[in-house]
Amino acid sequence: MIVRHFIKCKTCGHSHTLRIQVGHEPYQEHTFQCFECEEEIVVGMNCNPTTASVQIKEIQNCVFDSEEGTIINLSPEFPIPKEDLHRDHVFPSLHHVQAVSEMQRKLGVEAPKFSSFYEARAWALKQKGLNELWPIVKKGWSLTSKGKLDLAAETLKQYREGQYKEPHELRYVLFDFCCRILLPLKYHLFEDAAVHCQKITKNHISEFQRFRSFFKSRMATENLDRRAGLGKLDSDISGKAAL
Numbered sequence: 271m272i273v274r275h276f277i278k279c280k281t282c283g284h285s286h287t288l289r290i291q292v293g294h295e296p297y298q299e300h301t302f303q304c305f306e307c308e309e310e311i312v313v314g315m316n317c318n319p320t321t322a323s324v325q326i327k328e329i330q331n332c333v334f335d336s337e338e339g340t341i342i343n344l345s346p347e348f349p350i351p352k353e354d355l356h357r358d359h360v361f362p363s364l365h366h367v368q369a370v371s372e373m374q375r376k377l378g379v380e381a382p383k384f385s386s387f388y389e390a391r392a393w394a395l396k397q398k399g400l401n402e403l404w405p406i407v408k409k410g411w412s413l414t415s416k417g418k419l420d421l422a423a424e425t426l427k428q429y430r431e432g433q434y435k436e437p438h439e440l441r442y443v444l445f446d447f448c449c450r451i452l453l454p455l456k457y458h459l460f461e462d463a464a465v466h467c468q469k470i471t472k473n474h475i476s477e478f479q480r481f482r483s484f485f486k487s488r489m490a491t492e493n494l495d496r497r498a499g500l501g502k503l504d505s506d507i508s509g510k511a512a513l
């Protein structure tokens with residue numbers, strides 16, 4: 271879905287028609303340059319999937335306008351081809367969605383089946399984006415590394431509530447979260463690593479156990495902290511990339 275919103279640049283008064291693709295996150299924010307004076311403009315949008323409605327707010331260097339202006343296409347999830355940046359009546363995400371579906375089909379990823387539109391809609395409303403899942407993972411991770419396991423368990427229970435079949439323990443949740451970041455093209459990295467580990471445990475059992483106890487006693491805590499830092503970095507980067 272694309273919503274249309276009119277704004278005027280506060281610096282030079284140039285009018286813009288924003289065509290904003292509604293993404294999956296409850297809030298999205300976009301930063302772009304004024305078409306005329308090239309000063310930075312920021313708008314935010316709250317999305318309410320239950321009522322299929324949005325509220326757009328002018329955050330920086332712009333005010334609401336009542337007139338059509340230069341078209342600015344914005345998307346929180348997909349890059350927009352240069353030639354489409356200022357074109358009206360285009361749906362730039364369509365090629366990407368088709369490419370993703372095609373790749374899923376090639377990889378044998380099965381789309382969920384629904385018996386009615388309402389069932390599909392109820393399913394879609396329950397889906398959480400990575401930006402919504404990350405705070406749960408981050409808090410569960412932080413509490414686990416501080417040894418507050420009861421609080422960590424309470425937090426991790428909220429991870430994809432009702433949709434997640436594995437134990438709500440940090441290592442399982444982390445595995446699922448990382449897979450979701452890398453789906454569909456890089457999922458094989460996890461599968462290959464799991465197969466590799468299975469082989470090692472069969473063929474080199476004593477060496478593997480030695481490494482396991484070394485890892486647990488000397489490296490596990492530090493690794494957990496370092497990876498939490500990387501997770502934060504990833505999240506910050508992906509948050510900025512989505513702008």
Ligand SMILES: [Zn+2]
Binds near residue numbers: 280281305306
């Ligand atoms: Zn301007």
